[in-house]
Amino acid sequence: MQIKCTQCAADVTVQQDETFIECPFCASALFLDKRKVVFHYLIHSNFKPNEAEGNLKRWMSGNHTVKDLDLKSKIIKSEFYYFPVWYFKTKDSSGDKIHLQPAASTSVSEIKKLQIPAGALKFYDKNLHNEHEIIKPDVLYDSARQWLSDSGVSLETVREAALVHIPFYNFHYTYNGKTYTALVEASSGQVYANIYPAKSEAPFRVLFAMAVTAFILAGIVCYILAFVITDDFGEAVVAAEIFKIISYSLISVPLMIMAYVIAKKI
Numbered sequence: 287m288q289i290k291c292t293q294c295a296a297d298v299t300v301q302q303d304e305t306f307i308e309c310p311f312c313a314s315a316l317f318l319d320k321r322k323v324v325f326h327y328l329i330h331s332n333f334k335p336n337e338a339e340g341n342l343k344r345w346m347s348g349n350h351t352v353k354d355l356d357l358k359s360k361i362i363k364s365e366f367y368y369f370p371v372w373y374f375k376t377k378d379s380s381g382d383k384i385h386l387q388p389a390a391s392t393s394v395s396e397i398k399k400l401q402i403p404a405g406a407l408k409f410y411d412k413n414l415h416n417e418h419e420i421i422k423p424d425v426l427y428d429s430a431r432q433w434l435s436d437s438g439v440s441l442e443t444v445r446e447a448a449l450v451h452i453p454f455y456n457f458h459y460t461y462n463g464k465t466y467t468a469l470v471e472a473s474s475g476q477v478y479a480n481i482y483p484a485k486s487e488a489p490f491r492v493l494f495a496m497a498v499t500a501f502i503l504a505g506i507v508c509y510i511l512a513f514v515i516t517d518d519f520g521e522a523v524v525a526a527e528i529f530k531i532i533s534y535s536l537i538s539v540p541l542m543i544m545a546y547v548i549a550k551k552i
């Protein structure tokens with residue numbers, strides 16, 4: 287079969303089932319999807335396994351995840367691979383934009399939000415990488431274009447389409463008997479995870495409801511008390527307001543202690 291090189295327009299002969307192609311004339315890396323030929327890029331990894339794990343641990347000790355996740359979770363395995371995405375560069379009056387769509391199945395939809403720095407795209411070179419680390423695309427180019435069109439992008443604005451392999455460490459870890467997955471993108475070190483043990487907000491909501499109830503009840507009690515001790519309306523209102531200040535400050539103390547304890551625990 288013959289295809290045309292996207293770069294130099296030379297006719298290139300390819301074998302049946304061959305999808306990763308190098309143009310013998312200009313050395314461009316190409317990807318063949320049915321009859322469509324696009325550039326085939328790869329982004330290099332800048333992180334060693336232990337460095338990627340360090341990023342994961344920092345993310346785990348951060349604010350989004352449950353407290354001490356870095357200490358309480360256990361990493362059970364990790365894999366390194368180059369994950370394929372469809373890359374579309376569009377140009378319209380608002381300028382250039384890059385749209386990404388996973389080219390293989392993944393549970394981490396945040397891959398679409400990935401930022402690809404200019405200059406990071408290198409031609410794929412099969413001599414530089416282990417073939418078993420390269421995930422083969424199974425989402426067709428046409429499906430990716432359809433997705434792009436469905437998400438409101440005019441296909442006429444597409445200036446460039448390419449297949450890009452992005453390096454990832456895929457970590458599996460356990461927490462409280464459940465297994466979770468997190469990806470560390472190995473060129474930037476950014477952590478991606480859709481599902482993780484998150485901080486629970488429920489205890490704070492309960493505490494808030496308790497606080498509101500306590501203040502309302504205290505206000506009522508203060509007024510009843512004030513009207514019991516004096517018959518003068520003006521004096522009673524002043525007394526009630528003074529009682530309120532005292533009782534509110536007394537109630538705040540245990541509430542603040544509880545909020546502090548909850549914040550420490552979760």
Ligand SMILES: [Zn+2]
Nearest residue numbers: 291294309312
């Ligand atoms: Zn060429």
